[in-house]
Amino acid sequence: MWIPTALAGVAVLMVFAIYRDRKKKHNIFRKLGIPGPEPHWWYGNLKQLRSQTRLAHESLDEWSRVYGTTYGYYEGPTAILVTSDLNFLKSVFIKNFNKFHARKYFPLQPNPVTHPVCSMVVAEGQRWKRLRNISNPSFTSSKLKHATKMMNQKSEKLLQKLEELTKKGEVCNIQPFLQGLAMDVLGEAAFGIDLNAQGDTHTPLLSAIRKFVQQNGFQFEFMAVVPELRFRVFDVLFYLSKILSLPDWQIIEAVGKVLEMRREQPQRNPPDLMQLMIDAEASDDHGPLEIAWTTTAIRRVTEIERSRHAAELAKKKLTTDEIKIQGLLFLVAGYDTTSTVLSYCAYALATNPEKQQLLFDEINQNIEFEENLTYEMVHALPYLDMVLRETLRMYSTGGLVINRRCVESCTINGLTIPEGMVIQANVWNIHYDPDIWGPTDPTVFEPERFTAERRAELHPLAWLPFGAGPRNCIGLRFALLQAKIVLAKLIKKFRIVPCQQTKVPIELEEKSTIISPKGGVTVELQLREL
Ligand code: HEM
Secondary structure (H helix, E strand, C coil): CHHHHHHHHHHHHHHHHHHHHHHHHCCHHHHHCCCCCCCECCCECHHHHCCCCCCHHHHHHHHHHHHCCEEEEEECCEEEEEECCHHHHHHHHHHCHHHCCECCCCCCCCCCCCCCCCCCCCCCHHHHHHHHHHHHHHHCHHHHHHHHHHHHHHHHHHHHHHHHHHHCCCCEEHHHHHHHHHHHHHHHHHHCCCCCCCCCCCCHHHHHHHHHHHHCCHHHHHHHHCHHHHHHHHHHHHHHHHHCCCHHHHHHHHHHHHHHHHHHCCCCCCCCHHHHHHHCECCCCCCCHHHHCCHHHHHHHHHHHHHHHHHHHHHCCECHHHHHHHHHHHHHHHHHHHHHHHHHHHHHHHCCHHHHHHHHHHHHHHCCCCCCCCHHHHHCCHHHHHHHHHHHHHCCCCHHHCEEECCCCEEECCEEECCCCEEEECHHHHHCCHHHHCCCCCCCCCHHHHCHHHHHHCCCCCCCCCCCHHHCCCCHHHHHHHHHHHHHHHHHHEEEECCCCCCCCCCEEEECCEEEECCCCEEEEEECCC
8 A cells, every 4th residue: 555655655746846847947037037928837838829819920929019029938848038139139140159059949859969860950069060061062152053944944844834724714722833843943953853743743752741841840849848858759759750651751761762873873063962962971871770769779879879970070971861861851941931932922912913013024024935044134133032022021931940049058138048048039020020111011012121222221130031140041042043933934924813712811820840821822823915
């Protein structure tokens, strides 16, 4: 009888210890004199952050109306400082980057310090720098110039598909088409292969990526409540994903096959991302990815892997597994973002016909039908640039990942930030601030906010769709170039008009870490007369 009683006593003591620990952690903002919503002792403010009626960015925006420019909330025990103070953000994202080079942990991710394999998006410190430095040369101006021909070809294929649909008199949900295009462009640019996602929208790779993007979203957010278990749960799930051949494993396997193929047919000119990674591959490989993915194996290999990693870090080399994970990252990071932004553009132009006409006039005067748009031609279309920037202001699809985790306690603009606190840029709030974007109401689509003169007056952190500082989006220029080529060709050929199925105002949803139009964007495309 005494055993169950003792166990119950231990359980009560443990719950009490956790309760006290949480209460202590939830006192951080009070001690710093920072306002914010009252946290629940167990899940913090997670339940209020996302509800049936509100998405996370709407909660952040709403809280800033109640608590002001800077406030704090908690995800489980983790303190999140949310701010729209542009100078404060500049200090964190740029001036003090050495203390803020990490992101808030994703709901499920590998341990960025001890796990043998991390992609750039979750890596930290030297590890992140090494991965970023190896990938950076893929995004130089000369690489982008080289990619324009391929982007043109893929866009022409998109137009053909859309024309077929239009001729049948059908309205179209444009997002899946744009997803196919984005995937084809990435396949060529990063790996030198034709994925033909536009030919067959149900290829196993595309389906796997779609599922991956859906599943790795906020349904795992409960992990924020028990951050101590996050890495272990990731390890177990990843191990299971191999056994069950879940989407992430399918993508990794597909990238692995490309890697093998490319090792046999090396050196494209100029080298693409895959070639850069192969060139940076370590000769003494660590062995297959799966060795790490059992909890017991992890303990066994960590020390060995750590010392190997230290040696590799010094050589700036990549392991085979890192190449595969980086490959997965680029496919996932570039696929949904660019296609989502283009879908928002279609919505914005359909519902603002006079702005669409201005854009058409600029394109019509400067480019011929089916012309191969060069890098220089695209950059000589200022209104096209303004339309994209305004769309990205109004619909900041990646706003929720624009945060940094403090890796060493420090004082920023008079505020003491303890290690582990996350600084979240309140992007949607900043992007709709009338003091920055007025006098025209920021809820109105007005590309004219981005004339060269007005841009020169903007604070460098006022427009944040791609984040800021050394850890901003690596694909920024690539994405903008691709989006401009597609949009210019699309508007030259079609008039985009709203139809019965167009949801006005647009409905949003949180998918993975991005904010997308719910159910895509359905519009009517009318062929323009030649
Ligand atoms: C319009 C399309 C895109 C948008 C809106 C977007 C947005 C973002 C944002 C907001 C971040 C976080 C930045 C920060 O924390 O400061 C990010 C990071 C990243 N993006 Fe993009 N992105 C786009 C396209 C792409 C493309 C095409 C690629 C790859 C070809 C890409 C690869 C990445 C990677 C690898 C990171 C992590 C960078 C790091 O941690 O160092 N993105 N993106």
